[in-house]
Amino acid sequence: MGSEFPTTRMRRLRYNATLREMLAEVRLSRHDLIAPLFVREGAGVQHEIATMPGQFQLSVDTAMETVRRWDGKGVPAVLLFGIPDAKDAVGSEAWNDDAAVQRLCRQIKAELPNVLVITDVCLCEYTEHGHCGTLTDRLDGCKDVDNDITLESLGKTAVSHARSGADIVAPSAMMDGQVGAIRSALDSAGFSPVAILSYAVKFASSMYGPFRDAAESAPTFGDRRTYQMDYRSPSQAIAEARADLDEGADMLMVKPGATYLDLIAAVKRSFDAPLAAYHVSGEYSAIKAAARLGWLDERSAAIEITSAMRRAGADLVITYFAEQLADWLRE
Secondary structure, X not given: OOOOOOOOOHHXXXXXXXXXXHHOOOOOOHHHEEEEEEEEOOOOOEEEXXXXXXXXXXXXXXXXXXXXXXXXXXXXXXXXXXXXOOOEOOOHHHHOOOOXXXXXXXXXXXXXXXXXXXEEEXXXXXXXXXXXXXXXXXXXXXXXXOHHHHHHHHHHHHHHHHHOOOOEXXXXXXXXXXXXXXXXXXXXXXXXXXXXXXXXXXXXXXXXXXXXXXXXXXXXXXXXOOOOEOOOOOHHHHHXXXXXXXXXXXXXXEEOOHHHHHHHHHHHXXXXXXXXXXXXXXXXXXXXXXXXXXXXXXXXXXXXXXXXXXXXXXXXXXXXXXHHHHHXXXX
């Protein structure tokens, strides 16, 4: 052979399947997964969400059946979202100790104490207008969320969840100071062991469309761009994450996950704190739709994209594929 013959042959490291497995630098585990769950009032409810194939709105009884099944497959954690029967201007059902999320918390911890229960702390599912807090009139005549009044409501919601047995509360309203307000409320109520997983880096994204169907939380007017982050301003991610850690957050989150891998990597490089990535509804539904049309293999795509979020720096992945991934990883 001439001098052009390659002396470095990287394919030698990929030729053998066993060697490829031994050299893999990113490995998925069921222990990395958090499964979202939508719980509503009623009994025997199992409504498939049209825009999220394979996902359901469940009442507490059917939700418990689902959590038992997930636990049997090794899914270690759930993230609960509530859908009330009645909504009002301030979202008061969010801190009702007898609401669906709180009742499900108590049942999970009584029957399956090793399942980690995380609760979403926000008000958009509970307000009649679909925004993440109490509204106020701005000087320009438009309505917007009153940041500081909403902090009190978020604190009451977090305490109600903790009182019901939640291990971790996850504030997602994107109010300034929400982590500090929740930490203070929890500590004052005697729940200092309850951790806070902050949706610190949450962008105003088109990828949330199916979730708003699932949680029945679409805003009745306007959008959430005055409080969720602008995807064109990535430098704000570091400032948001730093502020939440300074206020007492124990863990951070980047949302969306698959389409924001650069932000996952940036946050992980900047902070020595556990980091979750949320593989959101639109990202999930896009894979499902393409797979149904035969355009890609669902299993391969889900594993690859989840691995990409882990590779970017996520320690945990919140994903609607959690149950399927648990099955696939066991195989």
